[in-house]
Structures are given as C-alpha cells and as structure tokens.
Amino acid sequence: MLQESFAHATEDAEARSLAESQVEADQLVAATRSALTSDADLLSADERAAIERALSDVERLRAGGDRHALHAAVSALNHATSEFANRRMDRSIAHSLAGKRVDSVLGS
Numbered sequence: 359m360l361q362e363s364f365a366h367a368t369e370d371a372e373a374r375s376l377a378e379s380q381v382e383a384d385q386l387v388a389a390t391r392s393a394l395t396s397d398a399d400l401l402s403a404d405e406r407a408a409i410e411r412a413l414s415d416v417e418r419l420r421a422g423g424d425r426h427a428l429h430a431a432v433s434a435l436n437h438a439t440s441e442f443a444n445r446r447m448d449r450s451i452a453h454s455l456a457g458k459r460v461d462s463v464l465g466s
Contacts, residue, residue: 376425383420383432387413390439393446400445412438 390413398406412435419428 372425376423376428379425379428379432380420383416383428386432386435387416387420390435393439393442397442397446397449400449401442405442409435409438409442 390409394401394406394409401409412431415431416428416435419431422428
C-alpha cells in the first residue's frame, strides 16, 4: 500500500506540473495575442510569421501531455517575442514621456 501511495504521488506531481505548464502557456498565448492585436505594426512580416509559428506550437503542445515539450515551446515563444516586447516597452515609455519637460521627469 505504501508503494502504491508513492507511485500515485509521482503521478500526481507530474499531473500538477503539466497543469502548471498549461496555465503558463495559456497566459503567454493570451498576452501575445493581445500584444499582436494592439501593436502588430511594430513587427515585420517575417517577425510576425515567426511569432505565429511559435504560438501554434504552444497551442498544439498545450493539448498534449508532454510538459517538457510544452516548456520548450513556451521558451521558444518567449524568445520569439522578446524583441517585440522591447519595442512595445519603448513605445510605451515614449508615449508616457511625450510632451513632458525633462526637469519634470527627473524630478528637478
């Protein structure tokens, strides 16, 4: 009975880990889709295609049971969107600072 308990504990841990990876994937996919909707103009056609491929990989693997493959796909999507995220941040900062005086921004 104790051995069965350990066996189930391992299965439960794997299931939990997969579920956590799926939640992370869902959040990243939703955030990426939202970013594409609002700031797609910051991407070239090639960059957009690479992100769409990475999104498709995550969505396909999300439905499966291989958490390692899903984790790798999530990492690939993060990598594919890193420059896009930088551009979005630059745009956001530029928008926030537009029309402000340097001394008001620096607190002088």
